[in-house]
Amino acid sequence: MPDPRLAELSRRLPDLRLLTAPGDLEHYGRDWTRRWTPAPLAIALPASVEEVQVIVRWANEQQVAIVPSGGRTGLSGGAVAANGELVLSLERMDRVLDFNAVDRTLTVQPGIILQTVHEAARSHGLIYPVDFAARGSCSIGGNIATNAGGIRVIRYGNTREWIAALKVVTGNGELLELNRGLIKNSSGYDFRQLMIGSEGTLGIVVEATLKLTDPPPPSQVMLLALPDMDALMQVFELFRERLQLQAFEFFTDHALAHVLAHGAQRAIDGDYPYYVVTEFDAVDEPARDAALAAFEHALEQGWVSDGVIAQSEAQAAALWRLREGITESLASRRPYKNDVSVRISAVPAFLHDMQALLAHEYPQIEVIWFGHIGDGNLHINVLRPDDLAEEAFIAQCEHVTKLLASTLQRHGGSISAEHGIGLVKRAYLESTRGAEEIALMQGVRKVFDPNGVLNPGKLFVGS
Numbered sequence: 123m124p125d126p127r128l129a130e131l132s133r134r135l136p137d138l139r140l141l142t143a144p145g146d147l148e149h150y151g152r153d154w155t156r157r158w159t160p161a162p163l164a165i166a167l168p169a170s171v172e173e174v175q176v177i178v179r180w181a182n183e184q185q186v187a188i189v190p191s192g193g194r195t196g197l198s199g200g201a202v203a204a205n206g207e208l209v210l211s212l213e214r215m216d217r218v219l220d221f222n223a224v225d226r227t228l229t230v231q232p233g234i235i236l237q238t239v240h241e242a243a244r245s246h247g248l249i250y251p252v253d254f255a256a257r258g259s260c261s262i263g264g265n266i267a268t269n270a271g272g273i274r275v276i277r278y279g280n281t282r283e284w285i286a287a288l289k290v291v292t293g294n295g296e297l298l299e300l301n302r303g304l305i306k307n308s309s310g311y312d313f314r315q316l317m318i319g320s321e322g323t324l325g326i327v328v329e330a331t332l333k334l335t336d337p338p339p340p341s342q343v344m345l346l347a348l349p350d351m352d353a354l355m356q357v358f359e360l361f362r363e364r365l366q367l368q369a370f371e372f373f374t375d376h377a378l379a380h381v382l383a384h385g386a387q388r389a390i391d392g393d394y395p396y397y398v399v400t401e402f403d404a405v406d407e408p409a410r411d412a413a414l415a416a417f418e419h420a421l422e423q424g425w426v427s428d429g430v431i432a433q434s435e436a437q438a439a440a441l442w443r444l445r446e447g448i449t450e451s452l453a454s455r456r457p458y459k460n461d462v463s464v465r466i467s468a469v470p471a472f473l474h475d476m477q478a479l480l481a482h483e484y485p486q487i488e489v490i491w492f493g494h495i496g497d498g499n500l501h502i503n504v505l506r507p508d509d510l511a512e513e514a515f516i517a518q519c520e521h522v523t524k525l526l527a528s529t530l531q532r533h534g535g536s537i538s539a540e541h542g543i544g545l546v547k548r549a550y551l552e553s554t555r556g557a558e559e560i561a562l563m564q565g566v567r568k569v570f571d572p573n574g575v576l577n578p579g580k581l582f583v584g585s
């Protein structure tokens with residue numbers, strides 16, 4: 123006997139693809155967090171904007187919650203459906219709709235995979251510069267929903283900088299066309315920017331116009347081994363002053379051990395506590411000499427212990443793998459993840475406080491740090507010891523996150539730099555946003571989604 127609500131949906135949209143098989147419910151009901159047991163009502167795979175609108179109107183009438191769904195590579199539970207929600211997967215809406223050479227924009231459907239966007243931009247001699255390791259599976263709609271960052275933020279900024287226009291379906295089922303690709307548009311509130319990073323709680327992105335830009339000049343990739351934590355920001359300041367950085371990423375010896383165990387190739391002999399992968403413009407001989415001089419200066423100062431410059435594209439890819447392979451190398455351990463940020467100038471003081479806190483709170487637990495240190499963004503992955511039960515482990519991590527949240531508050535930082543709040547961080551939102559601000563955020567949500575059908579329970583506790 124089919125669920126009467128689904129029968130009604132099928133009556134309204136006879137051609138809508140609806141999945142209810144247990145394997146599909148599990149597949150589409152979870153994201154990369156793997157903490158919650160998926161339990162959606164069904165999976166809807168609309169093929170058009172009109173179908174999305176009908177589904178949202180049906181959800182209002184039937185009081186069914188909707189979880190908008192892209193590649194489900196999220197790390198904060200934003201796309202988890204564990205409470206009888208309808209998963210609205212945008213994976214069939216995955217086409218490039220238009221390229222405009224004059225405007226230098228690419229208009230796409232939301233389910234398109236980031237790597238496909240990169241390839242489409244390249245085919246026109248341009249780039250879409252937002253990039254990170256999940257590029258092969260994450261979708262542009264999800265990138266927009268979380269204002270995704272990644273490894274090139276230091277040069278290009280977050281997703282927010284690269285959205286020229288959006289079409290969204292609100293919680294009422296209305297279609298909004300936001301900004302229409304304008305560079306200049308001083309005509310009131312910018313709802314396009316409001317939608318970016320709203321984690322599917324204000325509207326469902328059904329079309330996006332992305333800004334493209336020129337490819338960067340030829341670059342070099344360098345791996346550095348560092349003797350201590352203080353050296354991290356010393357090297358960063360030196361390199362940023364002397365070179366045109368495209369990326370500046372760090373990881374620890376613990377992270378390296380996992381990536382090497384996962385098949386990556388060691389690039390520097392010896393054991394060092396910290397490593398940096400950096401990429402910078404290397405247009406000509408003087409630029410390459412400047413990079414070498416910066417490296418030698420860091421070596422003389424004792425900020426760097428060893429280093430290697432990639433001599434080929436294959437070697438550059440191998441160095442990048444040491445950083446980009448970390449998440450995958452830890453995935454089977456299902457780490458508890460913190461994703462925090464402070465202003466760049468606050469990084470050294472924050473790192474000291476944070477290191478002391480984690481050493482005190484996790485004395486017997488393996489903690490792995492890596493991230494986008496040049497953006498003030500640090501990923502902290504905590505690994506559950508075999509002899510600690512899952513529940514006790516999560517409880518301990520939540521306790522430490524509370525302490526970390528107040529450390530962040532002292533340093534003016536954020537509890538979520540680029541992964542979003544979702545389910546994982548909603549209890550700590552107030553460490554980053556004031557009570558008045560959260561009340562206003564909830565008020566805004568009511569305007570765009572009066573019946574609270576869009577991704578309820580995410581971002582805020584209890585709504």
Ligand code: MLT
Pocket residue numbers: 197254255272446449461493501
């Ligand atoms: C990364 O920087 O590799 C991603 O944000 C993924 C992660 O934190 O695991």
Ligand code: ZN
Pocket residue numbers: 272493494501540
């Ligand atoms: Zn990251």
